[in-house]
Amino acid sequence: MRIAYLHSGSIPSVYANGVHVMRMCDAFTDAGHEVVLHALAGTAPAEDLHAYYGTRNRFEVRTLPQLGPPEAGLWDRALRVRAELCRRGVPDLLYGRDRYALLACSDLAPLVYETHLLWDEPSIQGVERQLLRRPNLRRVVFVSQALADDYRAAVPELAALPDAELVTAHDCADPVAADGPVAQLPGREQAVRIGYVGHLYPGRGTDVILALADRLPEAEFHLVGGTASDRAHWQALARQPNVHFHGHLPPAELAPYYRAFDIVLAPYQRRAYCAGGVGEISRWVSPMKLFEYMSYGKAVIASDLPVLREVLQDGVNCLLCPPDSVDGWAQAVKRLAGDPALRGALGERAGRQLAERHTWRARADLVLPGPLAAAGPGRR
Incomplete structure (x- = not known):
């Protein structure tokens, strides 16, 4: 056709x-x-x-x-x-x-x-x-x-x-091979690597990630994506040495970054917007980055929003947190950082669901x- x-x-x-x-x-x-x-x-x-x-x-x-x-x-x-x-x-x-x-x-x-x-x-x-x-x-x-x-x-x-x-x-997302090139990330090699891939628009949770970096200096936080102006805005606010902005990359170049992360974040807030602040989408969003996280078998921490529960189940294929509770996000990161077996189980189930349904x-x-x-x- x-x-x-x-x-x-x-x-x-x-x-x-x-x-x-x-x-x-x-x-x-x-x-x-x-x-x-x-x-x-x-x-x-x-x-x-x-x-x-x-x-x-x-x-x-x-x-x-x-x-x-x-x-x-x-x-x-x-x-x-x-x-x-x-x-x-x-x-x-x-x-x-x-x-x-x-x-x-x-x-x-x-x-x-x-x-x-x-x-x-x-x-x-x-x-x-x-x-x-x-x-x-x-x-x-x-x-x-x-x-x-x-x-x-x-x-x-x-x-x-x-x-x-x-x-x-x-x-x-498309299922991907577990092996392949891995990005050489800045920061301490032995630290847990927390990743975020996506835009830095209002409501995407960049402020939550920076607050987490303050709470968890033992972890390294990597943000991949964002327009030049959005990246400049958040970099001016981020003074923590454990926060690294990688900027926008072509979609074809993202795989090594996904493979390099131990834990990935989807901190959508109760009000989230598209480019230029147009269109409030938090009630309806179906974020591609979430499915890409799943395709790489990563341990996901995501916001507990009704629309994300259409795909995610707390403790089964992810951990869910109240969107704006930095305490809740910090507890979830600590839990996964200290339990590699749980990270592996959540990632494996997420990857299987992706391959079967998404x-x-x-x-x-x-x-x-x-x-x-x-x-x-x-x-x-």
Whole structure:
């Protein structure tokens, strides 16, 4: 089947949505589909974007800039995406998170809309509700069950869709080999290495990590990721010698860091935001870094939030802590630091769950409508 993935973000970029989209296109290609990704031009330097993301397949990526003021620019770009699809050959399926382009192209082919956030902006709500009324809409994909439930309560247009067409599909990761290169980290070699991978936006728990470093001078804390400005902000506040900021790395270069960590942290707070403080996501978040932690069989300490309990179980595949309780986080780190067997057991169960339920390949099959998912390349 020929799939056009319509993405409103830039490729390549430093943002998690770009990783998600590239992983999904890679998985669709693994499943035998012919994929073309339509995105904004990249905001991160990369001579080879497939090498930057570490994809297995070299599917086509076509970029178009967004011109003009925000609302007009979104519609202008959506119409140019439509013109390009018509010129190059209409695909068998439209898939994506770009509600403007999906709506502009919705009469061309069946479509699947994926959403990670329930927006409260009237202009976005209006576009989305038009999209949900389109006769070619085959499926709506939610990144967490909490998000699916809130959509059902807030968006009346969903009532006209059969439950079978509303799908919850958490984020994922790919299973990885336990052996491989290990990053040479700064700090004391014999100290327990505590890792965090991800952005440093408000609500991601960077302040909790710095407070932990104060409480636990015997451990070394490593933060991988963040924009240059966010990293500079937190580095100015972090005066502890056991805190190390590694900055943003291409997704393809993260594996040695994951392997180097003894314990990994996911300290989401009760209010967490996307880039630029846009979109409060703590109620619905399905963080890719959590699944990547699991894929490496790492001992995870995570915030005890209802949405994370959709995947995590305290004492089974992780330890859960109250999001803002530094005492609770410190106790959990000390417990795991002093019990290698518990670290190994939690990591092993997390890795097994990832391999059984949360791979990108399994997600690709889950999100595609049944008859279309079974179609071979170039057929409906």
